[in-house]
Amino acid sequence: MVSRMVNKTEKHKIGITGQAGFVGSHLHTTLSLREDVELIPFERSFFEDMEALSQFVSNCDTVVHLAALNRHEDQNVIYKTNIKLVDELIKACENATVSPHIIFSSSSQESRDNLYGASKKEGKEKFMAWAGKSEGKFTSLTIPNVFGPFGRPDYNSVVATFCYKVANGETPTIINDGEVGLIYINDLIKVFIDTIFGEQEVAELGENSFGVDIAPNHFVKVSRILELLNKYKSDYLQNGIFPNLDDYFQKSLFNTFRCYISEDHYPVKYTEHTDPRGSFVEISRTETSGQFSYSTTVPGITRGNHFHTRKAERFAVIKGKARIQLRKIGTENVINYYLDGKEPAYVDMPIWYTHNITNIGDEELITLFWINEPYNPEDADTYFENVE
Structure with missing residues (x-):
């Protein structure tokens, strides 16, 4: 296991592809609180403009690549889109003759038999090949199921879907009452930031390439999640009673639930x-x-x-x-x-x-x-x- 340290005497220039997404917005906002960081603006249109994308990567010490398509009725569209984004980012680095540290959000679905998982696995391999022949650094973060405030219902996680439905008077349906491994968004963002600044323990994957398998820190049955949310609805939403916030998971779930409450409730x-x-x-x-x-x-x-x-x-x-x-x-x-x-x-x-x-x-x-x-x-x- 190895760790890398970043020179902290100057502001570290960080760009985030997909900064408007669930994880990207949390990472962008959290980094904006640091005085040792300069955030380099990113727009999705950069992927259709090689000159703009090349300029973007040339301004960055670290590029966190989060932009990806997670859901689509055609799995081939997911695969082709995600591979294209990786190819364009590598091409931009080569065009600009720059070698930033690229941090890639992979997925625990890498090992599964689906095209989304394949796009993550092959994207990681492409970045590793780029790092091996350049002076760049590459770190892959394998991410479990994430939950937290501002996730998109029916897109980011079952927690986001259930929170939205319960807060808005709908009744969620449990399709499979299995145990879900989850990580709260704040904990995930800490791993990203520690990785950026060389404070995260990583494993060597290859020349200039490293990896972090992020483990869930909560294992909860789907029915338990719904039970807690219904309690928040009856106790907090209807009667103003704050639940037990001493338990870290329940506090995290409660703070997630609160963001789906209609603003006209107050x-x-x-x-x-x-x-x-x-x-x-x-x-x-x-x-x-x-x-x-x-x-x-x-x-x-x-x-x-x-x-x-x-x-x-x-x-x-x-x-x-x-x-x-x-x-x-x-x-x-x-x-x-x-x-x-x-x-x-x-x-x-x-x-x-x-x-x-x-x-x-x-x-x-x-x-x-x-x-x-x-x-x-x-x-x-x-x-x-x-x-x-």
């Missing part, structure tokens, strides 16, 4: 109990630990403008008027929610959404907050980016 109004003494409102019920806090905000002031990659968080307005804004990182659409303490309500913050809260009234705004992790300045999971 704000959720509380049930206010009133008698001659005044009123009582239950802010949050949880099956997990966390931290409660509150803030006061004077008129016209905005708090927040940050996002989290793993934390679950609730904003509850109990006095004054507020506007809560959210925007998914990497997009431009801003979601606006308006809350009034006369009718106490809450909005929960999905991961990878930058968010803020503004006092839009004439009196002091009082907001209660719940987050599932006590604040740790050494691992805050808080990244600042303006919503607008």
